[in-house]
Amino acid sequence: MTPVEDVAAQKRALRVEAARRRDALDPSDRSLDSLAITRHALAFLPEERHAVAAYLAIRSEVDTGLLVSLLRQTGRVVGVPAIEGEELRFRRISEGDALEPQGFGTNAPGAEAAEIAPAVILAPLLAFDGAGRRLGYGRGFYDRAIARVRQGGPVLVVGLGFSAQLVERVPTDERDQTLDAVITENGVLVPSAAASRTR
Template identity: 40%
Template sequence: MTELKALKKQLRQEALSRRDALDPLWRIEASLAMARAAGELAVEPGTIVSGFWPMRSEVDVRPLMFALRESGARLCLPAILDRTTMVFRELVRGAPLVEMGFGTAGPGEEAQVLDPSVMLVPLAAFDARGHRIGYGAGYYDRAIERLREKGTEPRLVAIAFDCQEVSEVPDEPHDVRLGEILTESGLRRFPAG
């Protein structure tokens, strides 16, 4: 393992340990508070927004997704097709959800595949420059790259708790920078560059 990968792994483990240590009831309250920020995101009706089904101690983004749906957004969730490919399937009210692995659920194969223009992105750690450390498999980096190859530049809004911020994420050329992050402290925009 390279020194850079080892450092990322260490930062990931430390940030996730801090997140895991948060009181579960506090996490629920913080997740509900983040949902109230839906208006700050200024998502136009009809906009396709990808969310995610929370796993372990992640922010429960479902209240935020519900608020965005109420304002007219079309929602989708990630579906991992194989070891390298993730697509986004439409989340329709009342449609059954299936086990997606990693303790998550999502729309089944019959759901329409959509290309989101706004992506709510989970992460393990982030820094003040907009760099993130994911969970290590690279699914989001590859999915964002595929959207860009199609000519789409999705708006990337990370979702995390403040305790997941680190002083600096070591970045590599393939890493995708975030534009914004929503935490319990509110919506922050990262400087371009």
């Protein structure tokens, strides 16, 4: 097995375990923890009215419904991911917008919605580690989108997850984008310099 194949196999195994662990969380606890994550996110994010790329939760992800609403109420422009071919684009979402299926259980405003250029990206995840490594669902949509946005200038990339999703190490390859911070129900985790050196 080549090193690339080995990393891919490690990711597949961790995805199964991470999804099982997140799905096993009590729904009531997930709801309460999502509220705590919302509070921490509002306190942590820059006060400037930057455009924010959020997401609409699927499966057992952190529920972002209230966070999206409150971000908009503070005057921020908020977008959510829409799948265009093999790329994610962040389309502006407003109150009452009709949403269209995007595949993989996700929904977003239609193609007529304006695309935003986010200064902040809030990313879902299956697992994360202390160095800011993120494990997604395996299609690379977020990694490509984050890389593209970072090419255009500074962007704050924040993962939203439950503390139960923290693992010792997420296997990565050269295509994977790291997070600047992770927000859980316990607060904000900023990757340590020591952990980052082991990437």
